[in-house]
Amino acid sequence: MATKPKRPIDDRLLDTAIDQFGRKGLEGASTRAIAAAARTAMSSITYHYGGKDGLHIAAARHIGQQIGARMAAALGGQPNPSDLSPEAAVDAVLGMVDGFLGLMLAPESAPWARFIVREQLEPTKAFTILWEQFMKPLSGRLVALTERAGAGRWDAQESRLRALTMIGQLLVFRVARATALAMTQWDDIGATEAAAIRRVAHANVRAILSAGKSS
Amino acid sequence: MATKPKRPIDDRLLDTAIDQFGRKGLEGASTRAIAAAARTAMSSITYHYGGKDGLHIAAARHIGQQIGARMAAALGGQPNPSDLSPEAAVDAVLGMVDGFLGLMLAPESAPWARFIVREQLEPTKAFTILWEQFMKPLSGRLVALTERAGAGRWDAQESRLRALTMIGQLLVFRVARATALAMTQWDDIGATEAAAIRRVAHANVRAILSAGKSS
DNA sequence: GTCTATAGTCGGATAGAC
DNA sequence: GTCTATCCGACTATAGAC
Numbered sequence: 001m002a003t004k005p006k007r008p009i010d011d012r013l014l015d016t017a018i019d020q021f022g023r024k025g026l027e028g029a030s031t032r033a034i035a036a037a038a039r040t041a042m043s044s045i046t047y048h049y050g051g052k053d054g055l056h057i058a059a060a061r062h063i064g065q066q067i068g069a070r071m072a073a074a075l076g077g078q079p080n081p082s083d084l085s086p087e088a089a090v091d092a093v094l095g096m097v098d099g100f101l102g103l104m105l106a107p108e109s110a111p112w113a114r115f116i117v118r119e120q121l122e123p124t125k126a127f128t129i130l131w132e133q134f135m136k137p138l139s140g141r142l143v144a145l146t147e148r149a150g151a152g153r154w155d156a157q158e159s160r161l162r163a164l165t166m167i168g169q170l171l172v173f174r175v176a177r178a179t180a181l182a183m184t185q186w187d188d189i190g191a192t193e194a195a196a197i198r199r200v201a202h203a204n205v206r207a208i209l210s211a212g213k214s215s
Numbered sequence: 216m217a218t219k220p221k222r223p224i225d226d227r228l229l230d231t232a233i234d235q236f237g238r239k240g241l242e243g244a245s246t247r248a249i250a251a252a253a254r255t256a257m258s259s260i261t262y263h264y265g266g267k268d269g270l271h272i273a274a275a276r277h278i279g280q281q282i283g284a285r286m287a288a289a290l291g292g293q294p295n296p297s298d299l300s301p302e303a304a305v306d307a308v309l310g311m312v313d314g315f316l317g318l319m320l321a322p323e324s325a326p327w328a329r330f331i332v333r334e335q336l337e338p339t340k341a342f343t344i345l346w347e348q349f350m351k352p353l354s355g356r357l358v359a360l361t362e363r364a365g366a367g368r369w370d371a372q373e374s375r376l377r378a379l380t381m382i383g384q385l386l387v388f389r390v391a392r393a394t395a396l397a398m399t400q401w402d403d404i405g406a407t408e409a410a411a412i413r414r415v416a417h418a419n420v421r422a423i424l425s426a427g428k429s430s
Numbered sequence: 431g432t433c434t435a436t437a438g439t440c441g442g443a444t445a446g447a448c
Numbered sequence: 449g450t451c452t453a454t455c456c457g458a459c460t461a462t463a464g465a466c
Contacts, residue, residue, distance in 0.1 A: 172383025
């Protein structure tokens with residue numbers, strides 16, 4: 001049973017936990033190493049989060065808050081998809097693509113991504129938190145915008161699938177970064193490379209949203 | 216130092232290792248649990264593979280062999296991309312998409328994917344083995360076909376990026392399966408769902424390969 | 431080639447000083 | 449609220465019987 005998290009002085013412990021859990025997994029990461037890297041005693045994990053599991057859950061919530069805040073800034077005050085013209089819906093999708101791609105390419109998303117991908121492969125209680133906190137609202141909006149961009153040319157299921165494939169083509173640059181660098185023969189993804197990716201992503205999304213119903 | 220792997224009686228130990236390493240990671244998985252699940256003694260890991268690290272490397276090689284064999288079957292005796300017309304190159308890309316999507320949706324790829332994604336997030340010596348054994352030849356061919364399909368409408372860098380995004384939109388169905396099921400509200404991906412994904416993937420690839428140079 | 435037994439290390443949790 | 453000290457279980461590796 002996890003005890004109720006107490007408020008820590010700062011987020012050093014959480015940031016370190018996200019990094020270590022992301023790299024080594026829930027079982028592979030040790031509370032000793034996390035505490036040492038955060039320059040505190042191991043027992044403060046027990047004190048603040050009730051133990052390893054509590055720290056893991058708190059780390060997930062911390063990621064959700066940060067991503068939620070970041071994407072909300074890019075989406076704040078946007079109109080309801082059904083109030084948009086199909087053309088405006090395409091533009092709104094491109095706006096979400098920019099926000100999401102920025103997240104995928106930002107250095108600070110690397111530890112979040114490692115943590116989240118582990119939850120996709122072997123979900124724990126933390127996955128529910130991540131899904132509810134930011135995946136569900138964001139994917140819901142993307143699907144709604146895709147549906148509106150279709151203007152009846154395709155059905156709801158196809159909207160969901162097209163939205164998924166659009167996410168996938170951006171996700172690959174974070175989740176398969178090692179392969180992406182090997183394939184492009186880039187050393188790193190800087191501003192120039194990010195611009196090239198953005199151009200291709202926009203062209204792909206426009207192409208995907210222009211095509212009529214599949215088959 | 217890993218000793219030279221000896222030939223085991225069967226692959227039970229390797230298959231179990233792939234599953235456990237994929238779920239728990241190199242540090243999280245225990246040789247005890249692997250040996251127990253494979254119904255053998257822990258010391259046989261030492262005997263056959265020289266220890267935990269040796270087993271991990273052997274597991275990567277085993278994955279590479281199986282994926283290599285599977286994709287070779289889908290690609291066997293294909294002509295050189297530069298000998299194809301742009302239209303034939305598009306068809307060849309669609310053929311690779313079918314092969315790769317089949318792999319992403321096949322139940323047996325789940326443990327392989329878990330193992331591979333871990334190597335993407337935190338590469339070990341096993342990543343080099345995976346890259347050389349099947350990622351490099353397959354991605355090389357996909358890029359060459361994409362380049363040919365462009366027929367000069369875009370440059371080599373854009374071919375590599377378009378190839379990556381095409382991979383990404385298929386990868387999402389394996390790597391972010393939990394999210395894919397949540398978004399589509401499917402319980403599982405069976406034959407009907409696979410057909411729907413394939414239709415959308417083909418339409419997207421055709422759209423992506425039809426568009427001219429981006430921006 | 432597969433097993434049991436064991437040595438040595440490291441992990442998480444907890445008690446209690448301050 | 450943060451620390452040190454300590455318990456106990458689980459881990460990897462290895463020796464040696466069969």
